[in-house]
Amino acid sequence: MITQTQQRKPIEYRNELNPVWCTGCGDYGVLKSFTRAFAKLGLPNERIAIISGIGCSSRLPGYCLTYGFNTIHGRSLPIATGLKTARSDLTVIACGGDGDAFAIGAGHIPHAIRRNPDITYFVMDNSCYGLTKGQASPTTSHEFKEMKGLIGIDEVPINPVLFVLSCGAGFIARTQSGNMAHMADMLTQAIQYPGFAFIHCLSVCVTYQGREIQEVLDQKCHPLPEDYNPSDQTQAFNIARKDPWALGVIYRRGLEATEEEPNAQ
Amino acid sequence: MNSDSSICETAAGALYSNIINLDKVKAAHKPLAQEQLTCEADGNTAAAYACLQMWRCILFAGFPITPSTKWLETVATMVASGKCGTKKVKLLEAEHAVADYLAGAAAACRDLICATATSSVGLDHMTECTRSLGASGLGNVLLINVFRATANYPLCIEGDPSDTLAHRDDGWIQICCRGVQQIYDTILQAPCLGMHPEILTPVMPGYYGIKDSHRSSRLVVEPDAKVHAFQDRWIGPAKLPGLINGDTAMGNCVTSKFFQGFKIDQKRRMERTFELLPQIGADFEKTFGRSGLQFVERLYWPEDDVVDLAIVGMGPDIGTAASLIEKEESRRGLKIGVLGARLLTPFPRDEYSKRLKNAKAVLIVNQAHHYGAGHLTLDVTEACYTLKRRPTIVSCFAGMGGATLSDETWQKMMDHACATIGKEVKRIPPVIVHEGEVLWQS
Numbered sequence: 001m002i003t004q005t006q007q008r009k010p011i012e013y014r015n016e017l018n019p020v021w022c023t024g025c026g027d028y029g030v031l032k033s034f035t036r037a038f039a040k041l042g043l044p045n046e047r048i049a050i051i052s053g054i055g056c057s058s059r060l061p062g063y064c065l066t067y068g069f070n071t072i073h074g075r076s077l078p079i080a081t082g083l084k085t086a087r088s089d090l091t092v093i094a095c096g097g098d099g100d101a102f103a104i105g106a107g108h109i110p111h112a113i114r115r116n117p118d119i120t121y122f123v124m125d126n127s128c129y130g131l132t133k134g135q136a137s138p139t140t141s142h143e144f145k146e147m148k149g150l151i152g153i154d155e156v157p158i159n160p161v162l163f164v165l166s167c168g169a170g171f172i173a174r175t176q177s178g179n180m181a182h183m184a185d186m187l188t189q190a191i192q193y194p195g196f197a198f199i200h201c202l203s204v205c206v207t208y209q210g211r212e213i214q215e216v217l218d219q220k221c222h223p224l225p226e227d228y229n230p231s232d233q234t235q236a237f238n239i240a241r242k243d244p245w246a247l248g249v250i251y252r253r254g255l256e257a258t259e260e261e262p263n264a265q
Numbered sequence: 266m267n268s269d270s271s272i273c274e275t276a277a278g279a280l281y282s283n284i285i286n287l288d289k290v291k292a293a294h295k296p297l298a299q300e301q302l303t304c305e306a307d308g309n310t311a312a313a314y315a316c317l318q319m320w321r322c323i324l325f326a327g328f329p330i331t332p333s334t335k336w337l338e339t340v341a342t343m344v345a346s347g348k349c350g351t352k353k354v355k356l357l358e359a360e361h362a363v364a365d366y367l368a369g370a371a372a373a374c375r376d377l378i379c380a381t382a383t384s385s386v387g388l389d390h391m392t393e394c395t396r397s398l399g400a401s402g403l404g405n406v407l408l409i410n411v412f413r414a415t416a417n418y419p420l421c422i423e424g425d426p427s428d429t430l431a432h433r434d435d436g437w438i439q440i441c442c443r444g445v446q447q448i449y450d451t452i453l454q455a456p457c458l459g460m461h462p463e464i465l466t467p468v469m470p471g472y473y474g475i476k477d478s479h480r481s482s483r484l485v486v487e488p489d490a491k492v493h494a495f496q497d498r499w500i501g502p503a504k505l506p507g508l509i510n511g512d513t514a515m516g517n518c519v520t521s522k523f524f525q526g527f528k529i530d531q532k533r534r535m536e537r538t539f540e541l542l543p544q545i546g547a548d549f550e551k552t553f554g555r556s557g558l559q560f561v562e563r564l565y566w567p568e569d570d571v572v573d574l575a576i577v578g579m580g581p582d583i584g585t586a587a588s589l590i591e592k593e594e595s596r597r598g599l600k601i602g603v604l605g606a607r608l609l610t611p612f613p614r615d616e617y618s619k620r621l622k623n624a625k626a627v628l629i630v631n632q633a634h635h636y637g638a639g640h641l642t643l644d645v646t647e648a649c650y651t652l653k654r655r656p657t658i659v660s661c662f663a664g665m666g667g668a669t670l671s672d673e674t675w676q677k678m679m680d681h682a683c684a685t686i687g688k689e690v691k692r693i694p695p696v697i698v699h700e701g702e703v704l705w706q707s
Binding site: 049051062069070071072073075078079080081082083084085086087090107108111 | 285324326353355357358359361362363365366367368369370371372373374377379393394397518
């Protein structure tokens, strides 16, 4: 369980590097939400490890004044799991994009979920491979592929929330990169959840999707219904199947993390 | 050794308290052997025992693949029985996940050894991470490679070193073992080399699948306390608490301006092996009374290094060759010597130059498929290149896919090499020999 240790400011979690993301990229907002969440929780910098894969969004650990790993394509989860096993005292966050998570790294998600280490997996889903100039990813919609003439038009996109819910994840939230306060809140709750926590962050690639996408997100996204019960898995499945724009904690199961540390600390 | 309250300085100059209490980790270790024991064991079991006896080795990860599976089974069984203290075994979803998991764990605590064993395609699956690990400075990752013909068609579960030789450029220290005792002894010494502060390079000890992994023989198991005393002489607490920014190449992204600097540093650390390996080997021999790490094993070799024919090979089959030499020497009227390769990467060229400087011909036996003259041949030939009187290099392939090297095969290969002695030969094309017959000639 995370306990607040001291009053911190978000800027204390940023290093001197300037991000090389495109102007307007959703990843800026995510970075700010990370530092806000860390400050809110008062986490000591040296007790945080952010592990990413490869891609635009995977640059995020490089801009944080924390421990960090910009690893290899799709492998953030096994590396984060090994790290958490060796150092259970660290707050471990894996992050990356939709390609990293649901293409090359998808095979690790069910196994991380069933092992249930106390880590947070934050996926910035802009539905394209931005770093390699906008190819379709596993979450790119039929409509978008058709509009942009991308290959793979006959391939059905993955539904990330349904996927992780089906795998048995204990904490699932959805947020969007244009709403920093919401992202920070979801991340704070995910870090505090004692087990594997998944955050699906709808994000924007301004270069290969267009700036208007952020407006689309702002218009379509909405909070979960007021009477929504996140501990009800049936409701969670309904939301996962039918409402791709609902933001908030979609599912939360009361379950302790099952990974424990091996040494005699 | 207690680092609980120590403060470590990172490369960036920040001070962090060290988290891992090594005293507690050591105290939690339960010894496998209180005193020296003798038992029957196969190579995988010997390798597992060696790992379980190291107090620093508390995290094991794996994915089963023949013929390395028994290492994982043995480790898991012993840990589950509670006989080994608080060690942990993790079965991952694939070999690449194993390598990644070890990278994360090893990076988070550089004082602890994270171990696995694999073979063939398993090692190939790990490639994406082994190359990063090779450059990472994470010498506390121990990967035992049980040699098996690599992923080239057709699939073959028997042992040849094509898997390990395909990974010679991954940046790992690679050591070949033969026989159960040498496997055990080598694994005990491997972290002393890899975790040495001047080397910080992961180590990949290896042995032949089936021929050594599954063959049982007498094994002397040393007392855990003696193993710990030996290892503690070479492995000190890591200067840094463990990762991440600034103290490892793993996870860094650099431009060409810095890339070459990383590679030079990697080479520099790797080359320290040449100085430290014999020292660790000598300390092992003094401590345990058996040969420690060496560049090459002189199986049948004169003190003065004067031979007509030198035979260079690796693994258990080179032992068969050594057993034939006395008879072959008198039959052929030649002085013949046999060297077994031990250190594969970095390749100890100076040692080979020194040993082969008087040889008239060198027969190099390659057991891994190669489209050129053979992996071992290329390295040994390069080592002989600067000799004043270069020996004729005769390259043979035999035992690929774990095929038996019969006495007739050895004799045929020696016939092939001896025919060149005293003749002006520019180039001898490599041949494939099996059951005393030349199956193929380049």
